[in-house]
Amino acid sequence: MAATDKLSVLLNLVVMASVLVYFDKVFVLITARDTHLYWFLVLFAWRYLRLVVNLVAFWHYKPSPKPNKPTYFATKDVTAVIPTVDPARGWFHETLESCAQQGPAKIIVITAGDELFDQTIPFIREAEKKYPNIEFVVDRTQVANKREQVALAVEDIDTAITVLLDDHVFWGPRFLETVLRAFEAPDVGLVGTNKRVRRHDGLGLWARIWNMLGATYLCRHNFEIRATNTVDGGVFVVSGRTCAIRTEILQHPDFLPGYTNERFFFGLFGPLNPDDDNYCTRFVVRNGWKIRIEYSEDSVMETVLGVESPLYTKFLGQCQRWVRTTWRSNICSLVTDRTVWASQPYCVYAVYLTSLTNFAAVTDSLLLYLFARSPACVSPAALAALVGWMLLTKTVKVFDYFRRHPRDIPLFPFYVLFAYFHSFIKLWALFTFWDCTWSGRALDKIKVDPSEDGRSRRSSASTTRGSHNNNSKRRSPNPSSSSYNHPHLSALHAIHARISALHAQHDRHIGAYQQPVLEQLKALNEDLVRLRAGQGAIGENQEAIRAEMEQVVALVGEVTGAMAGEGDIAEGMSRLDGAVAAVEEKCKAWSSRAVEGVQLPRTPPPSPPRDGEPQAGKARVSV
Structure with missing residues (x-):
């Protein structure tokens, strides 16, 4: 470590110690030396301070701007390397297609063993015809080891940028163009991307849950790497599912020796494959x-996760491998490498140290216990508020996923349960950290030539290569192989690869389409049987109701007949009352009209008689 780096480490340690002392003083002042409340605040701050900082940093992130005059172009500056151990699977063909659509200068596919090599050839030939401007290279190692496969490809890379991608990832139409923008900064050597799990339709509930767990797993990673990279440029890892790196780094004299022979725990275990x-x-x-x-x-x-059979063993095996990697790599970064102490002080806390203590089942239980025993817990409502806070914080990192897939919101409880179950996976991974197998893939079943190790095979292969055409290269099989220069076996291997691909397609069709349909039809049949039984009961009840109704109607008729005399009298009285009322109404109307018909003339009051005139008589009233 250089002197400047040592000085940076010292300064960062001083700052970290100052922050710890500050929080200690504040907590002592707040808690009045109550032990339970003090340790509750310590654990609460340790667990959630980074979440608050990451949330702020997440929203302050800005992607690399589009340059006016780009320095790098995919067609001349990018080589894509695809290591694969399952080329017959349909995902590999889709991966190759999505990569070729970006138009890189070269695509190198590295398999393991001659059998997989021959299975890969038909796909490469098809791609050559469709994309004649891309140089295709296909080769294989004699060991099923991703590191050896990538190392074999490095010697064939002659472009400035290399993109490493797994055989089950899929790019969008502007992927490479966007990724290359980051390399406009001359000090950027490695670029990570936005990872997203493909959500499959038509899955049953059990498969949907595992697919959701895989999707939220990567969604949480996206949140963390975007946030921490914004703060101090650090990340816990740049995923190998797809990453872009400067070729000069891969071809550094120290890179491949350590890459292909990495050991851990004081050199006692290794070399590592994952x-x-x-x-x-x-x-x-x-x-x-x-x-x-x-x-x-x-x-x-986009990638595939949580849908490969058997569902739970495949995904849980991957989780164990990832967590073992966390234990090995993070301790290596802190203790063996130590560069992060100088260059990524925030990540030392927010990534490396907290990842070693982040057992949700333990920390959440301790928080609830300490809070319940502290004077701050004044009522059950306060404890319920703490539980609500815990659940709320678990939605932050996966909010984007449930926003894009709202129909999976009812599955959120399974996500929370798995978060707590993951604590036990993490503990088991700690006790088995020396296990460096690639769990989740049956690499031991791949047919390779055990008489040659990967490096010697790579050296001999690099000098013997044949060409399909001017734009593609295929390394020839080992001369000792039975298929070397045979006039028919190569074609038979190609046919076998096509048949294997058909088998894989059939399996996918059965698992992804037919099996869910069959399960739904069986469930529908059971529902219809229950419905038919219910309809039979309804029919029987209707017959009973009809019989009872007929008896009731008959009884009502008998009662009505017995009361006929009383009914006639009542009806006669009613009619008589109505007739009298009608007469009364007519009389009342006649009387009213008679009174209204009297007309009294309006005459002025009589004036006093004049002299000599007789008095006027009374006026007549005519009716």
Whole structure:
């Protein structure tokens, strides 16, 4: 470590210690030396301070701007490397297609063993015809090891930028263009992307849950790397599912020796097959390069997770491998490498240290216990508020997923339960950290030539290659192989690869389409049987109701007949009363009209008689 780095480490440690002392003084002042409340605040701050900072940083993130005059172009500056151990699976063909659509200068596909090599050839030939401007190279190692496969490809890379991608990832139409913008900064050596799990339709509830768990797993990673990269440029890892790196880093004299022979725990275990992306991330940081995360819709890398059979064993095996990687790599970054202490002080707290203590089942239980025993818990409502806060914080990192897939909101309780169950996975991974197998993939079943290791096979293969055409290269099989220069076996292997691909398609069709339909039809049949039984009961009840109704009607008729005399009298009285009322009404109307018909003339009052005139008589009233 250089002197400047040592000085940076010292300054960062002083700042960290000052922050700890400050929080200690504040907590002592607040708690009045109550032990339970003090440790509750310590644990609460340790757990949630980084969440608050990450949330602020997440919304302050800005992707790399589009340059006016780009320095790098996919057609001349990018080589894509695809290591695969399952080329017959349909996802590999889709991966190859989505990569070729970006128009990189070269695509290198590395398999393991001659059988997989021959299965890959038909796909490469098809791609060559469709994309004649891309140079395709296909080769294989004699060991099922991703690191050896990538190392074999490095010697064939002659472009400035290399993109490493798994055989089950899919890019959008502007993916490479967006990723290359980050390299306009000359100190950026490694670029990560926005990871997203493909959500499959038509799945049953059990499969939907595991697919959701896989999607939220990567969604949480997206949140963390976008936030921490905004704060101090650090990340816990740049995922190897898809990453872009400067080729000069891969071809550094120290890169491949450590990459293909990485050991851990004082050199007692190894060499490692997994953790390849963690090695790349640490190597880039250690050599002074910066890391950039491109997080936008154009830089989305879609992958498949949580749908491969058997569902729970496959996904849980992947979780164990990832958590073992966390234990190995994070301790290596803190203790062995130590560069992060100088260059990424925030990530030391928010990524490396907290990842070693983040057991949700333990920390949440301790928080509830300490709070319940402290004087701050004045009522059950206060404890309920703390539980509500815990649940709310668990939605922050996965909010984007449930926003895009609102129909999965009812599955949120399963996400919370898995978060607590993951604590036990993490504990088990700690006790088995030396297990460096690639759990989740049956690499031991891949047919390779055990007589040759990956490196010697790579060396001999690099000097013997044949060409399909001017734009593609295919390394020839080992001369000792039975298929070397055979006039028919190569074609038979190609046919076998096509048949294997058909088998894979059939399996996917059965699992993804037919099986869910069959399950739904069986459930529908059971519902209809129950419905038919219910309709039979309804019919029986209707017959009973009809019989009872007929008896009631008959009884009513008998009662009505017995009361006929009384009914006639009542009806006669009613009619008589109505007739009298009608007469009364007519008389009343006649009387009213008679009174209204009297007309009294309006005459002026009589004036006094004049002299000699007789008095006027009374006026007549005519009716």
